[in-house]
Amino acid sequence: MSRLKNQNYKGYGLSKGKEREQRASIRFKTTLMNTLMDVLRRRPGWVEVKDEGEWDFYWCDVSWLRENFDHTYMDEHVRISHFRNHYELTRKNYMVKNLKRFRKQLEREAGKLEAAKCDFFPKTFEMPCEYHLFVEEFRKNPGITWIMKPVARSQGKGIFLFRKLKDIMDWRKDSRCSDDQKEEIPVENYVAQRYIENPYLIGGRKFDLRVYVLVMSYIPLRAWLYRDGFARFSNTRFTLSSIDDQYVHLTNVAVQKTSPDYHPKKGCKWMLQRFRQYLASKHGPEAVESLFSDMDNIFIKSLQSVQKVIISDKHCFELYGYDILIDQDLKPWLLEVNASPSLTASSQEDYELKTCLLEDTLHIVDMEASNSLRADSYCS
Amino acid sequence: MWQEESDLSLSIAQIVQKLKGSNLYAQLERQAWASLQRTDIKLESLKEDIKRFFKTSGWEKKLQNAVYSELSVFPLPINPAVPPEHLKEPLVYMRKAQGSWEKRILKSLNSMCTELSIPLARKRPIGEQKELLNKWNEMGTDEPDLSHFRPVYAPKDFLEVLINLRNPNYENGDSLGFRTHLGLIQVPLKVKDIPELKELFVELGLTTGQLGIDDSTQVPPELFENEHVRIGQKVLVEQDSAAAQQYVRQGSPTALRAELWALILNISSQPEDILYYEQLKTNVIQHDLLVDSLIYKDVKLTASNDDYYFVFEDYLYQVLLCFSRDTSVLSHFAYNSASPPRSYIRGKLGIEEYAVFYPPNGVIPFHGFSMYVAPLCFLYNEPSKLYQIFREMYVRFFFRLHSISSHPSGIVSLCLLFETLLQTYLPQLFYHLREIGAQPLRISFKWMVRAFSGYLATDQLLLLWDRILGYNSLEILAVLAAAVFAFRAVNLMEVTSLAAAEAVLADLSTLKVMPLLQIFLFATVT
Numbered sequence: 001m002s003r004l005k006n007q008n009y010k011g012y013g014l015s016k017g018k019e020r021e022q023r024a025s026i027r028f029k030t031t032l033m034n035t036l037m038d039v040l041r042r043r044p045g046w047v048e049v050k051d052e053g054e055w056d057f058y059w060c061d062v063s064w065l066r067e068n069f070d071h072t073y074m075d076e077h078v079r080i081s082h083f084r085n086h087y088e089l090t091r092k093n094y095m096v097k098n099l100k101r102f103r104k105q106l107e108r109e110a111g112k113l114e115a116a117k118c119d120f121f122p123k124t125f126e127m128p129c130e131y132h133l134f135v136e137e138f139r140k141n142p143g144i145t146w147i148m149k150p151v152a153r154s155q156g157k158g159i160f161l162f163r164k165l166k167d168i169m170d171w172r173k174d175s176r177c178s179d180d181q182k183e184e185i186p187v188e189n190y191v192a193q194r195y196i197e198n199p200y201l202i203g204g205r206k207f208d209l210r211v212y213v214l215v216m217s218y219i220p221l222r223a224w225l226y227r228d229g230f231a232r233f234s235n236t237r238f239t240l241s242s243i244d245d246q247y248v249h250l251t252n253v254a255v256q257k258t259s260p261d262y263h264p265k266k267g268c269k270w271m272l273q274r275f276r277q278y279l280a281s282k283h284g285p286e287a288v289e290s291l292f293s294d295m296d297n298i299f300i301k302s303l304q305s306v307q308k309v310i311i312s313d314k315h316c317f318e319l320y321g322y323d324i325l326i327d328q329d330l331k332p333w334l335l336e337v338n339a340s341p342s343l344t345a346s347s348q349e350d351y352e353l354k355t356c357l358l359e360d361t362l363h364i365v366d367m368e369a370s371n372s373l374r375a376d377s378y379c380s
Numbered sequence: 381m382w383q384e385e386s387d388l389s390l391s392i393a394q395i396v397q398k399l400k401g402s403n404l405y406a407q408l409e410r411q412a413w414a415s416l417q418r419t420d421i422k423l424e425s426l427k428e429d430i431k432r433f434f435k436t437s438g439w440e441k442k443l444q445n446a447v448y449s450e451l452s453v454f455p456l457p458i459n460p461a462v463p464p465e466h467l468k469e470p471l472v473y474m475r476k477a478q479g480s481w482e483k484r485i486l487k488s489l490n491s492m493c494t495e496l497s498i499p500l501a502r503k504r505p506i507g508e509q510k511e512l513l514n515k516w517n518e519m520g521t522d523e524p525d526l527s528h529f530r531p532v533y534a535p536k537d538f539l540e541v542l543i544n545l546r547n548p549n550y551e552n553g554d555s556l557g558f559r560t561h562l563g564l565i566q567v568p569l570k571v572k573d574i575p576e577l578k579e580l581f582v583e584l585g586l587t588t589g590q591l592g593i594d595d596s597t598q599v600p601p602e603l604f605e606n607e608h609v610r611i612g613q614k615v616l617v618e619q620d621s622a623a624a625q626q627y628v629r630q631g632s633p634t635a636l637r638a639e640l641w642a643l644i645l646n647i648s649s650q651p652e653d654i655l656y657y658e659q660l661k662t663n664v665i666q667h668d669l670l671v672d673s674l675i676y677k678d679v680k681l682t683a684s685n686d687d688y689y690f691v692f693e694d695y696l697y698q699v700l701l702c703f704s705r706d707t708s709v710l711s712h713f714a715y716n717s718a719s720p721p722r723s724y725i726r727g728k729l730g731i732e733e734y735a736v737f738y739p740p741n742g743v744i745p746f747h748g749f750s751m752y753v754a755p756l757c758f759l760y761n762e763p764s765k766l767y768q769i770f771r772e773m774y775v776r777f778f779f780r781l782h783s784i785s786s787h788p789s790g791i792v793s794l795c796l797l798f799e800t801l802l803q804t805y806l807p808q809l810f811y812h813l814r815e816i817g818a819q820p821l822r823i824s825f826k827w828m829v830r831a832f833s834g835y836l837a838t839d840q841l842l843l844l845w846d847r848i849l850g851y852n853s854l855e856i857l858a859v860l861a862a863a864v865f866a867f868r869a870v871n872l873m874e875v876t877s878l879a880a881a882e883a884v885l886a887d888l889s890t891l892k893v894m895p896l897l898q899i900f901l902f903a904t905v906t
Binding site: 269281 | 688692
């Protein structure tokens, strides 16, 4: 429960001489109204500020960041929940670019074997600028399925599968590359990615894994992996015969929620523990261990690939949601990284997972430590 | 001595009789003939040589497993003087009660049939057959209109019948005598007390390693887990049913469980078994049964809504629809107090030659039936194997949970065992709950009828079912139910209504089964 504000604060402590009071509360701000709000309000010593009030901790959304980060002064102890240019990791076209570059670098420095560890990303081409490269690859592999994803949208919007070039003619005409401008462009930026046609199925259904990684800083790289996560199932049995059926192929909960089969009570999710047990009973514990260590490799390599590119501001931290797909050979593939993973709970179990996740995140961010340091500095 | 010998020879004769018709017998015969080609088989010592051959080639083991399997299912010898009804159920009043319960169920089914004007069975038109065949792997996507169908009965209806069971030969005298049953079950069956249970479940004791306790992360695996896994692998290599059954009393490692259970139940997927399953599938495609809609409805209401089992929805249809057409299940009615319902071809009511069993396997599903299958989907995903395992589990164990009998693993005994344990070892709690109108059995009945499926977390449930297989008895369900009450005793003492008591016990998904059982049996001061 939030404590009522009954102490006076005069700014961040800029006027050092005047204030001798020990500040006992941490002021937080957020626009999200879900599990995050519950967790923040419950935290002892944390107090909400609204509107234009000054804050020590802001769980912001990416649009605010884009508009305000560059001209907001933040004291040393202040923390904000995104990195300025997180899109290097989270926008599909940038991530691919960074990963490809990192892979080349690894190959130069450490050889082919080491570079092969970066092969957790299905072949991807940026559209429209890499259209011709894509066509070459397309012709080399006739008959396989490709998936088109918009670069910057989420929740499964705008994604479709195709096997014929004519389905993507729109991206052919305009072959200039488009950067992250804000103005309207005639054709939206997409990536074309090789579709994984042999996903691991449970109960005949396709699923993907959502895993959470918290990055406290990029230089040095300090990242935390949350032990829990979940598997999201599609509602219908997997088949390659109907690539138009979004509900079969896309596992985002947002898409599944609109499926005619969707029953809200189900939630279509399995917690990671349950998934591990299921795999262990089918393939043995060693196979499961090896799968999870391959996944660790994905997290590490992907973060390393953007380490030098992301502006590592000490005020920033970020909680990423990684989407991983497992294929029938138990190889994990990285689908994408989300900078703002959904914190809305779809069930009681989900609620518990997300609140614990956020509580642990806040423990690591440890506002309390910097708060007491500041408080000490006032009392002499 | 004389009696024992004659018992033994009678048993042997009866087992041989049973096995003669089996696939194994034919295989052994073939093997024996084929072995004549071998150079180490001599005419002079033919019998010995063939016996030796069987031993070394593993066929003796298979025979051993088959014999063991027969003995587990039904204790032998069967005295030839015993009439067949007594094999089903020795007590007359129980037989009568089961008979009238069955009449009620059948009446309910028939009236639903007439109300909805749907035939009990009909042949599917070719177009529909084709459609179903195409959709076989995703019947879950079908959304037939099931709103008019009701489950034939729910566990609580069955409980009411059990509550009203009375032994006409047992006169209690004064209603509040020393031996009065304060619980709901009022029949005088013999149930075990804790000292006897401790003897039965000796491997669950405090000094014996258990999976579910001694494999937790704080315990170094060298102490128990590694060795246990090694032994399990050895058991599988030896392919010994009896050893496997003994082994799983301490729990089965996750990776070995599927094979161990198949070994204990003596299931091996032979081509004939797969063919048999395919045949059942063809039956499903060709004919539609009213019971199918009941199955659909049950799956949609229970398993599909479960957070963990919804994934296996399609498998459940594939198993249950085939199950209801499997006439080989009829053979278990020899030792089940229930009898398969009979129906008559239209227009020939009462004429014996036109009587058929309905459904073909004689088992009418009730609300929650599909939950017997759901946990098995975790272990087996090949449909015919999953089917075989489920069928065997049903004819060995699950049928006892919904038929009225005096068997120690029958639901009546389990209920009585539960109530007696609670009354004897937690009298204050029992009395308190009774006073507030919250008879404990009203809450725990549904757990036991479903063998806790859907109430416990899956990994815990599988550890529990390990022990059911290991001890070849369902009594552990009653012990666990009592242990759960003991665990929540403090909270339960504070409630003042049945609804509040239900609320305290509504969520069992966080419970760890083995510690509860161990504490209740071995660590409580009695």
